[in-house]
Amino acid sequence: MWSGELLDLDAYLARIGYDGPVGEDGELRPDLGTLYAVHRAHTGAIAFENLDVLLGRPVELGVKALEDKLVHGRRGGYCYEQNSLLAAALERIGFEVSGRGARNRTRGDTLLAVTHAVLVVTVDGEPWLCDAGFGHQGPREPVPLARPGAEVVQGEWTYAVREEEEGILALSILREGIWRDLYAFSPQRYHPVDYVLLNHYSSTHPRSVFVARVIVQHPGDSVHHPVRRALVGRELNRLHADGRVERRSVEPDELLALLDREFGLRLSGRDAEELVRINRAGD
Template sequence: MWSGDELDLDAYLARIGYDIGRDGELAPDVRTLTALHRAHVAAIPFENLDVALGRQVPLDLKSLQGKLVDRRRGGYCYEQNSLLAAALERIGFQVAGRGARNRSRGATLPPVTHAVLAVTIDGEQWLADAGFGWQGVLEPVPLRAGARVEQSGWTFGIGVEDEGIHVLRSLRPEGWTDLYAFSPQTLYPGDFTVMNHYSSSHPQSRFLGQVVAQRPGADVRRALVRETLSSVRADGSAEERIVDTADLAVTLEAEFGIELDSEERARLERLHAAGV
């Protein structure tokens, strides 16, 4: 389903810094899922730079591996979770896609455009999501009502609403905040392709015309959206600074591990300077 048989697993493990001798043998169990998820999130940044540059965003495994693994770039949810799904499938996990509605922007009702994974282990489902940016989980979360997990000082929970809708929530100093909600309906790679088309090309997509790079670190979470670089810690403390055009490439590399070639740098700097 996720082309796991085509994945260069050794290259993927090297990209995320997973060493079998140090971190343990791979098996379709909770320990492996947790370790891989955490390593993936720490190593591969969330970013939309190809969309900002007006490029196509292919989701076939060869393209994903070439970009996120070989070129050591990042990607957004469809890319991140398609690659993670391929790795999990290759190891022997049962993986299904889900489509989520983002609730992190308040009372608006956006379309279902976020792609997540449901992984089944010994009859229990786990939410796996390496692609929600700086607000996302570090590790998988059990998909059961009332589940609450603490991950390096960040607390997440699962609620269940009418029609079996699951809600991922984050505990902030001011209380619980909904991040996104999704139904139990299974989605497939082709469904990710349809959602990806909207997010990468529709005029109302929030990914067009601006630079976005994010990383949900264990100690501090960072997000660059347009010219503003935001940092937040688990205690709620936060800071912001403006990134000017001259500092854009340096910031992307230093804060997110994203290295640009000369053409990408020039085009993104022009976009950044225009402030579209």
């Protein structure tokens, strides 16, 4: 389903710096240890970003296009790109992977459309939420779905999945002693073609949050890293596990250096010039 057979798995593993378990034959096994290691490595290595949307480029979700951009080009991407690439890699390893469409809940009581892509990976009959594409607040490791309500500690961060009516599952994060919903999703399976449609809206619709300003985020360099980073427009936020948020303004002239230093993203030539121009023209 995810065209995993087309992915250069060795190049992907090198890109994410995979250092997890390997079988005696040198192959990865589709077990829980491998799933944790791949998920941690992917989220630690590849930043969330919407730069191609701002530059007016189509966001391609084919495996080879994702490999060229996120693996060989060492760029990042947003949820459809991140989780499509992760799904292809996991499928190639031998995991059972299916998609879900999620509704963002980080904006209070505002009802938002289903626009977030997540994955459900089944290991030994147990489903696990995998998500490499929710930016700086997203989980660094898989989250179990078979035990709703159980608290899941990932370094200094704690998550839980709550079951609601009609089989809806909601992922929450604990911040300053308060559980805050990140998103919710139904049991309905989503396929790559569904993400193509959602991707078109997110990358082209004038009301999409991704078309008007820079959005680059990272959930930390390791599962024990205390600081998560988010650049939205001209504001850089550093989110600490104790709830503190450090904010500072980023001038257009320092944008490129900051993208390199904070997120490992490097643009050059016309792309760099155009991105700075767009950022300078923004609010």
